[in-house]
Amino acid sequence: xxxxxxxxxxxxxxxxxxxxxxxxxxxxxxxxxxxxxxxxxxxxxxxxxxxxxxxxxxxxxxxxxxxxxxxxxxxxxxxxxxxxxxxxxxxxxxxxxxxxxxxxxxxxxxxxxxxxxxxxxxxxxxxxxxxxxxxxxxxxxxxxxxxxxxxxxxxxxxxxxxxxxxxxxxxxxxxxxxxxxxxxxxxxxxxxxxxxxxxxxxxxxxxxx
Amino acid sequence: xxxxxxxxxxxxxxxxxxxxxxxxxxxxxxxxxxxxxxxxxxxxxxxxxxxxxxxxxxxxxxxxxxxxxxxxxxxxxxxxxxxxxxxxxxxxxxxxxxxxxxxxxxxxxxxxxxxxxxxxxxxxxxxxxxxxxxxxxxxxxxxxxxxxxxxxxxxxxxxxxxxxxxxxxxxxxxxxxxxxxxxxxxxxxxxxxxxxxxxxxxxxxxxxxxxxxxxxxxxxxxxxxxxxxxxxxxxxxxxxxxxxxxxxxxxxxxxxxxxxxxxxxxxxxxxxxxxxxxxxxxxxxxxxxxxxxxxxxxxxxxxxxxxxxxxxxxxxxxxxxxxxxxxxxxx
Numbered sequence: 001x002x003x004x005x006x007x008x009x010x011x012x013x014x015x016x017x018x019x020x021x022x023x024x025x026x027x028x029x030x031x032x033x034x035x036x037x038x039x040x041x042x043x044x045x046x047x048x049x050x051x052x053x054x055x056x057x058x059x060x061x062x063x064x065x066x067x068x069x070x071x072x073x074x075x076x077x078x079x080x081x082x083x084x085x086x087x088x089x090x091x092x093x094x095x096x097x098x099x100x101x102x103x104x105x106x107x108x109x110x111x112x113x114x115x116x117x118x119x120x121x122x123x124x125x126x127x128x129x130x131x132x133x134x135x136x137x138x139x140x141x142x143x144x145x146x147x148x149x150x151x152x153x154x155x156x157x158x159x160x161x162x163x164x165x166x167x168x169x170x171x172x173x174x175x176x177x178x179x180x181x182x183x184x185x186x187x188x189x190x191x192x193x194x195x196x197x198x199x200x201x202x203x204x205x206x207x208x209x
Numbered sequence: 210x211x212x213x214x215x216x217x218x219x220x221x222x223x224x225x226x227x228x229x230x231x232x233x234x235x236x237x238x239x240x241x242x243x244x245x246x247x248x249x250x251x252x253x254x255x256x257x258x259x260x261x262x263x264x265x266x267x268x269x270x271x272x273x274x275x276x277x278x279x280x281x282x283x284x285x286x287x288x289x290x291x292x293x294x295x296x297x298x299x300x301x302x303x304x305x306x307x308x309x310x311x312x313x314x315x316x317x318x319x320x321x322x323x324x325x326x327x328x329x330x331x332x333x334x335x336x337x338x339x340x341x342x343x344x345x346x347x348x349x350x351x352x353x354x355x356x357x358x359x360x361x362x363x364x365x366x367x368x369x370x371x372x373x374x375x376x377x378x379x380x381x382x383x384x385x386x387x388x389x390x391x392x393x394x395x396x397x398x399x400x401x402x403x404x405x406x407x408x409x410x411x412x413x414x415x416x417x418x419x420x421x422x423x424x425x426x427x428x429x430x431x432x433x434x435x436x437x438x439x440x441x442x443x444x445x446x447x448x449x450x451x452x453x454x455x456x457x458x459x460x461x462x463x464x465x466x467x468x469x470x471x472x473x474x475x476x477x478x479x480x481x482x483x484x485x486x487x488x489x490x491x492x493x494x495x496x497x498x499x500x501x502x503x504x505x506x507x508x509x510x511x512x513x514x515x516x517x518x519x520x521x522x523x524x525x526x527x528x529x530x531x532x533x534x535x536x537x538x539x540x
Contacts, residue, residue, distance in 0.1 A: 037212045057215040057257075060244070080245055081313060093286075093315045099241050100316065103215050104259055151311065159290040162306045162447060167295045168435075168539070186447035187310020 047115030064102035073113035084188035087143040094150035113142035128201035136192035229420025238318035275430025281320030300437035304379035320423035327370035357517040368411030381480035382456035382472035392420040404479030433458035440532035451475040455532035483508035
């Protein structure tokens with residue numbers, strides 16, 4: 001029998017949940033159900049596939065990806081736009097899926113960590129994270145990689161950053177130093193503090209992409 | 210989040226009509242501030258008007274007269290990277306690049322940026338603690354609470370919060386204008402009149418009313434624009450709001466100041482223009498630090514620090530001096 005980590009965690013949660021319920025039967029608080037909310041259809045191109053889902057207008061893109069499309073590679077860290085774990089690409093740009101409504105993504109092209117590989121091969125930045133040990137616990141990793149992939153494109157397009165010495169001059173790709181990468185990755189937090197290895201991985205991948 | 214509905218108006222007229230008809234409606238563009246406010250229950254709209262499909266509001270027009278008109282739906286990252294914005298007003302590009310993160314800058318609109326609400330923790334984290342901005346007439350918890358990050362100018366006993374936008378500081382220094390379309394037609398609001406001081410109605414951050422939609426921001430040609438700089442001082446080097454910040458733009462003649470524009474962030478409920486210092490700095494050499502310091506001090510005579518932020522008075526003046534000298538070195 002093979003079981004993946006997610007199935008294991010869900011199963012363990014059920015067991016723990018039933019113990020808690022048994023122990024707290026008499027003190028169970030009254031359950032108030034929220035008003036039913038009308039769901040609306042949303043269609044987007046997710047990792048190359050046209051997907052239509054019914055979502056509540058308040059559902060974030062992050063929750064729609066995880067709970068309805070079952071793309072659980074994108075993680076929910078802070079849910080407040082502060083940690084970067086939920087980073088995905090919309091129309092080729094990195095954004096925070098926790099601070100974006102699913103209904104506002106109608107017709108957009110969305111790429112998650114599950115959509116980065118090509119023909120069964122890891123994206124060069126994914127491979128570089130393995131090569132350079134860019135993670136320990138792994139919770140921030142998909143957000144880090146999605147951010148790093150976009151960062152390389154932004155630098156190639158000549159976008160300056162807060163680490164750029166002189167914004168009045170054109171930014172050349174060769175100017176993408178470790179300092180530039182640290183600044184451009186500052187929206188992705190890593191509680192395991194793998195930052196040096198993450199920067200090394202982005203430097204290596206930038207040469208290949 | 211408390212449930213709400215979302216619609217996507219096809220044109221500005223219908224968006225404005227819908228907004229003007231109902232106080233429980235809010236515009237949403239990038240959503241990076243609004244969704245946080247809804248999650249924190251600092252605002253609870255019943256309906257959102259997704260204005261991203263409104264036509265012709267995301268363009269950046271650099272005109273031959275040296276001015277730039279930025280559509281309200283242009284994203285922070287697009288404005289920051291725009292070649293003519295970088296050349297004509299580096300202070301604008303820098304103020305954007307020093308704000309938020311790469312992901313947020315791709316999402317957040319220019320109009321939404323200047324509509325950001327304060328980061329005062331008592332406003333954001335409303336676990337029953339009073340906040341006049343959140344619940345008018347409930348009191349200000351920061352006044353006698355933790356107020357290290359709060360205002361040193363223009364505050365009232367009702368509110369001591371600061372405005373969080375970096376871009377707004379740069380726009381204040383350059384005397385930009387906000388183009389607004391409302392129920393009564395179009396109007397142009399000078400940047401210095403856009404944001405408000407708290408007074409006894411801190412729940413109002415700016416002069417906009419129901420039915421008012423920001424359509425663009427216009428930055429006029431400024432001789433000082435080219436030699437400009439944004440300096441932001443904060444607890445972390447990146448991805449953090451300002452303790453204090455300075456937008457400086459200067460025109461020099463053989464090393465001495467002909468005209469200068471200075472505005473500060475992190476010190477007041479609105480971008481804080483240093484008019485007295487601007488006047489006193491005229492004619493001084495950019496190398497003459499003792500006199501530069503004395504001139505800058507003219508704008509700090511009326512500083513009123515709180516229990517935990519007296520350090521800002523000195524920090525702010527050093528920030529102005531360094532921003533001014535860095536800007537001057539750009540000529």
